[in-house]
Structures are given as C-alpha cells and as structure tokens.
Amino acid sequence: MPKIIAAKTIVTCPGRNFVTLKIMTSDGVYGIGDATLNGRELAVEAYLSQHVIPCLIGRDAHQIEDIWQYLYRGAYWRRGPVTMAAIAAVDMALWDIKGKIAGLPVYQLLGGACRSGVMVYGHANGETIEETLDNAAHYAEQGYKAIRLQTGVPGMSGTYGVSKDKMFYEPADSDLPKETIWSTERYLRSTPALFEAARVRLGDDLHLLHDVHHRLTPIEAGRLGKDLEPYRLFWMEDATPAENQASFRIIRQHTTTPLAVGEIFNSIWDCKQLIEEQLIDYIRATAVHAGGITHLKKLASFADLHHVRTGCHGATDLSPVCMGAALHFDLSIPNFGVQEYMRHTPETDAVFPHAYTFSDGMLHPGEAPGLGVDIDEDLAAKYPYKRAYLPVARRLDGSMHDW
Numbered sequence: 001m002p003k004i005i006a007a008k009t010i011v012t013c014p015g016r017n018f019v020t021l022k023i024m025t026s027d028g029v030y031g032i033g034d035a036t037l038n039g040r041e042l043a044v045e046a047y048l049s050q051h052v053i054p055c056l057i058g059r060d061a062h063q064i065e066d067i068w069q070y071l072y073r074g075a076y077w078r079r080g081p082v083t084m085a086a087i088a089a090v091d092m093a094l095w096d097i098k099g100k101i102a103g104l105p106v107y108q109l110l111g112g113a114c115r116s117g118v119m120v121y122g123h124a125n126g127e128t129i130e131e132t133l134d135n136a137a138h139y140a141e142q143g144y145k146a147i148r149l150q151t152g153v154p155g156m157s158g159t160y161g162v163s164k165d166k167m168f169y170e171p172a173d174s175d176l177p178k179e180t181i182w183s184t185e186r187y188l189r190s191t192p193a194l195f196e197a198a199r200v201r202l203g204d205d206l207h208l209l210h211d212v213h214h215r216l217t218p219i220e221a222g223r224l225g226k227d228l229e230p231y232r233l234f235w236m237e238d239a240t241p242a243e244n245q246a247s248f249r250i251i252r253q254h255t256t257t258p259l260a261v262g263e264i265f266n267s268i269w270d271c272k273q274l275i276e277e278q279l280i281d282y283i284r285a286t287a288v289h290a291g292g293i294t295h296l297k298k299l300a301s302f303a304d305l306h307h308v309r310t311g312c313h314g315a316t317d318l319s320p321v322c323m324g325a326a327l328h329f330d331l332s333i334p335n336f337g338v339q340e341y342m343r344h345t346p347e348t349d350a351v352f353p354h355a356y357t358f359s360d361g362m363l364h365p366g367e368a369p370g371l372g373v374d375i376d377e378d379l380a381a382k383y384p385y386k387r388a389y390l391p392v393a394r395r396l397d398g399s400m401h402d403w
C-alpha cells in the first residue's frame with residue numbers, strides 16, 4: 001500500500017495568497033490539495049499543520065473515503081470553513097495520488113467523461129453599462145458561451161464585481177478591510193438596465209449571469225428576479241444570504257429567473273432544504289470549501305435527484321489545484337451546469353503548472369495522471385504570505401451591510 005510518510009503545507013503569494021497541502025507516500029508518489037480560505041488563510045494552514053498532518057502519517061493513501069470520515073467525525077467539531085477546507089485539501093491530494101498510481105486522470109476514476117468539455121463563464125464588468133458590454137464583447141470574441149455581467153452602481157465606488165483590471169479580478173487587495181458604500185435602491189434601478197442593454201448589444205445566444213453577492217433581502221431579490229425575466233438569465237447568484245434556507249421560498253414564489261447559491265457553503269447540510277424543496281437551480285459549492293471531491297460527489301448526486309445542477313465557484317482565490325479538481329468533477333457528473341472561470345495571473349499559473357486548457361468557451365482537465373496540477377516549490381518560496389482582506393460594505397446611514 002502507498003503509505004503516507006510525510007505531509008506539509010506551502011503558503012505562497014504570487015499576487016494573492018494560496019495555501020497548498022502536499023502529501024508524500026512510501027511509493028515516492030505525492031499529491032497536492034488546495035486549502036485556500038480567502039482572508040483567513042493561516043487558520044487553515046495551522047489546522048492542517050498542527051492538527052491534521054500528525055493524524056495522517058502511516059495511513060494507507062488509497063483509503064480516501066475512510067480518511068475523509070476519520071477527519072470529519074474524528075474532530076468531533078464538525079463542518080465550518082476552516083475544518084472543511086483542511087479536509088478538502090487532504091481529499092484532493094489523495095485523489096491526485098490515486099490517479100498518479102493508476103496512471104489515469106482523476107475524471108476516469110470518478111466514472112469517466114460525461115461530456116467533451118466543461119462550459120465556463122467569464123466575468124465581464126465595468127464602471128458603466130457601456131464599458132461592461134465592451135468587456136463582454138471581448139469575452140464573446142474569445143469564444144466564451146457564458147458571461148457574467150457586473151456593472152458599477154452610479155454614485156458608489158468599490159461595488160462588488162467591478163475591477164480595475166478587466167481580465168483579473170482581485171478584491172482582497174488591502175491589509176485591512178476596505179470600507180465601501182451600498183444603496184439597494186440604486187442597485188435595483190441600475191441592474192435591469194444593464195441586462196436590457198446587454199440583450200440588445202450581445203443578442204440572444206449568449207448565456208448571461210449575474211451575482212447579487214448576498215446583498216438583497218428575499219423580497220427585494222424576488223423583485224429583481226422578476227425585473228430580469230425578460231432578459232432570460234442563466235442564473236441570478238447569491239440573491240440573499242442563505243443561512244436561513246427557507247427564505248429562498250419567498251424568492252421562488254416571485255420569479256422564474258433561475259437561482260444559484262452556495263459558494264460559501266461547506267457541506268451538504270448547508271443546502272439540504274434548498275435542494276430538497278427545489279428552491280434553487282444551481283449549487284455552487286466547490287471542492288476546496290466543501291470537503292473536497294469526495295463530499296462534492298455526494299452533494300451532486302443528491303442535487304441530481306432534485307433537478308439541481310452544479311455551478312462550481314471558481315474565483316481567483318481558489319487555486320489552480322482546486323480548479324483542476326473541479327474540472328475532473330465537472331466532466332464526470334451527469335448534472336453539471338457550468339463552471340466559473342476567473343483567470344489566474346501569469347505569476348500564479350507559473351507557480352502552479354497545469355494540464356487544463358481553455359478552448360472555444362470550454363475548459364478540459366487534460367489527460368495527465370492525477371489532478372494534472374503541480375506546484376513549483378522554489379518559485380512559490382519567492383512569494384511570501386501577505387495579509388490581505390476582502391472589502392466590507394456600509395449602507396448610506398453607516399450601518400453594516402453584506403459586501
């Protein structure tokens with residue numbers, strides 16, 4: 001058996017912070033997993049190095065499910081982003097090892113390909129509607145079939161989703177949380193105008209998406225969904241905070257705009273009611289924050305029973321290791337919907353050489369054994385950790401709001 005003989009964490013900041021777990025086996029084969037939790041990176045690093053790695057040594061690296069159960073049940077304290085990101089990193093690394101030993105890409109171990117490629121969506125944005133649509137046209141020229149549109153809200157700078165650099169979006173760019181302002185009324189006025197103009201300019205064939213980023217109440221979200229119906233969105237994302245899953249019933253009662261949620265979910269328990277009651281159309285949980293490929297597989301199978309498809313989170317704060325894992329998963333499940341693809345910078349891509357490729361609006365994980373993603377440790381060491389936080393938002397009267 002390939003025995004786990006050592007494991008270590010690698011923290012690097014090639015423009016943004018990433019935490020990677022590397023597991024070494026007695027066969028000389030190693031695997032890697034993503035453990036990045038944006039803005040709280042060192043908590044996961046400590047959880048792994050202080051509490052998880054000592055429990056891994058000597059175990060059979062092939063026993064992926066058993067090790068998952070051992071870490072999940074064994075901690076006694078279940079779930080939560082730190083715990084689940086740490087378990088996810090172990091899980092990804094073990095799938096990587098199994099694939100390398102079998103000489104097969106991970107998607108083959110998951111049941112083989114269900115499709116020829118993974119449709120992805122890119123992020124078009126701008127301060128104005130015109131700038132956003134120019135950017136969207138640029139994505140369409142590159143072959144994207146699905147595009148997310150976010151535009152500045154008049155009179156409010158620092159709105160979520162609007163970036164200075166049009167190809168790379170990095171909101172965690174400040175060593176203390178930056179304060180931004182928010183007005184629901186202005187946002188609800190400007191967003192339908194963006195999509196009205198988008199259909200005129202971009203036509204009917206592109207899939208258009210939008211991220212509300214948890215900033216509306218359920219009834220406000222119901223109204224926005226209704227206002228957006230004429231423009232036939234692929235989805236409206238994170239319409240309202242989802243701790244109270246039943247609140248999605250209110251949105252559902254008011255609109256046929258498809259709903260996506262779940263990038264901050266850590267387990268199937270965060271979306272059990274949402275899925276069971278068919279209150280959503282797409283579940284956005286992803287490998288790194290929801291317990292790895294093993295847990296995501298269960299979640300997707302449960303979702304499939306309820307006509308819910310997947311739409312894995314794929315922002316830049318999820319490393320190329322997570323992107324690799326997501327692509328193997330996406331290719332192999334029947335109820336795949338779409339994959340988010342926010343490109344990493346060339347510096348990040350150099351630290352994480354990978355086999356996945358983009359062509360004609362689709363990503364493919366490639367045929368390399370395992371996850372097909374590696375880490376260049378010498379290069380990683382040149383970019384030390386830099387504290388960075390996401391912004392926060394306040395309403396016009398100064399009270400806190402979701403960013």
Ligand SMILES: O=C(O)[C@@H](O)[C@@H](O)[C@H](O)[C@H](O)CO
Pocket residue numbers: 038211213263313314315316317340390
């Ligand atoms: O849909 C998305 O990609 C997001 O909502 C992210 O940009 C999110 O803000 C970041 O992942 C936070 O770390």
Ligand SMILES: [Mg+2]
Pocket residue numbers: 211213237238263
């Ligand atoms: Mg989002």
